[in-house]
Amino acid sequence: MSNSSVASKSRIVVIGAGIGGLTAGALLAHRGYEVLILDQALVPGGCASTFKRQGFTFDVGATQVAGLEPGGIHHRIFSELEIDLPSATPCDPACAVYLPGESTPINVWRDRTKWHEERLKQFPGSADFWKLLDDLFGASWEFQGRDPVLPPRNLWDLWQLTKAVRPGTLITLPYTFLTVGDALRGCGLEQDRRLRTFLDLQLKLYSQVDAEETALLYAATALNVSQLPQGLFHLQGSMQVLSDRLVAALERDGGKLLMRHTVESIQVDKGKVTGVVIRNQKTGEVWTQTCDRIVANVTVQNLVQLLGENAPGGYKHRVDKLPQASGAFVVYLGVKQEAIPANCPPHLQFLYDAEGPIGENNSLFVSVSHPGDGRAPNGLATIIASSFVDPNPWWRGDYAAMKQEFTEKAIAQLGQFFYLTPETIKYQEAATPRTFAHYTARDLGIVGGIGQRIPTFGPFGFANRTPIKDLWLVGDSTHPGEGTAGVSYSALTVVRQIEAER
Ligand SMILES: Cc1cc2nc3c(=O)[nH]c(=O)nc-3n(C[C@H](O)[C@H](O)[C@H](O)COP(=O)(O)OP(=O)(O)OC[C@H]3O[C@@H](n4cnc5c(N)ncnc54)[C@H](O)[C@@H]3O)c2cc1C
Structure with missing residues (x-):
């Protein structure tokens, strides 16, 4: 436990041991909170876990990791927890994209200059479009690196957001309501089917939606993190190593993880959480665990189900109106x-x-x-x-x-x-x-978050704070979205918000 942390009797239940829940739980335990993480699965890690068959180890969902570079989100969190980052090899190219009928791929190179040359060779006439994305990325990445809280829900959040803004950030503002489709039209590239197809393919991976719908500011980041000094990495061993190290940190700092324990509902009294109803899958035993705070590492659709009749009407309505996730x-x-x-x-x-x-x-x-x-x-x-x-x-x-x-x-x-x-x-x-x-346990088996369309990305998405007091949402339904790096950032935000209340 860090010397600076002050022991606290505050008891926090984390629902779910995905990368978001484990990161939040490990950081909270390290900062002196009493943490209990419950997960219904056999192994921790959720969509970033693994399974073994006949000598093979398969990554369940996530296979590549962003945020391992110095200053990257996993690097920052592992440093705070004083645990080693897993060994990893950089992906170069980050991806080789084969379009129909083509035998030579579009190589998304790790080196920025090489990638720039590849883009111009593959998509002649697109220099202005890529320049716009690169400029927006530069400003957005610096802004994001100053830990803004998005979307803000109280004065402290607003203060964090305001503190992250610099004059350079302001160049992004006019683009807040534009999509990648708008930018392509603005650059006179609406007829470039090949570029559009490439962008649709890549963006679907990161934003869940195609170029026409993806928020431009989100795309500027998603399409730029594969290059140095950022980059994508392939972990040595398997993806499980990320979760295993977070669990080790959690337990070292006195936190507890119970696998095969399903949270069946969240208890609320007078608009504030009071506890969770837990079912032990092995014994069938059901009991209520009281707590001071809950961090729910679930989809926002699952959160509404766990709240049942306690889900605020407006919140439930907003979730019900979300376009079908994939x-x-x-x-x-x-x-x-x-x-x-x-x-x-x-x-x-x-x-x-x-x-x-x-x-x-x-x-x-x-x-x-x-x-x-x-x-x-x-x-x-x-x-x-x-x-x-x-x-x-x-x-x-x-x-x-x-x-x-x-x-x-x-x-x-x-x-x-x-x-x-x-x-x-x-x-x-x-x-x-x-x-x-x-x-x-993800509702209908949906994966990858709520889609980075204009009404649901960054400033307009679902906040980590929920309308229920002392109930937080962490994971890929919240800013900055899917991926182990994204959900780790959301976990860090929640931990900072909880700390700010102490
Ligand atoms: C096919 C695929 C490929 C992907 N590729 C990549 C990639 O290459 N790189 C990348 O960074 N990301 C990738 N992703 C996305 C990434 O895996 C996820 O965004 C991220 O792992 C989600 O983490 P999370 O913590 O939000 O939630 P989850 O991983 O969904 O974890 C939630 C956990 O909560 C538990 N839980 C849920 N409800 C309950 C309950 N009621 N009681 C108890 N426990 C509960 C679950 O068992 C689970 O362990 C991919 C995803 C998929 C599906």
């Missing part, structure tokens, strides 16, 4: 190394033409292990391919047939790049929205 379909393959082409980049994205659509935008995002990275025995490798899907059909109709059809299609599409045969595929498994709902 789910994910993921294929996990354990293969012989010979299935992987030589010098294969760690992450690839494929857009397919009309040959049997897969997912919402007929694309696959693919993560490939490399020898010695801890995911497969010698001579073997893992391939993980995911696609966004509408979660609803997976809850009706013939689930088994649908899963089989998607799996076959995905493997057939991957077979255009990888050498996949019954001999080279040693293991295969698939996850659907129903799988994610089961293992992460």
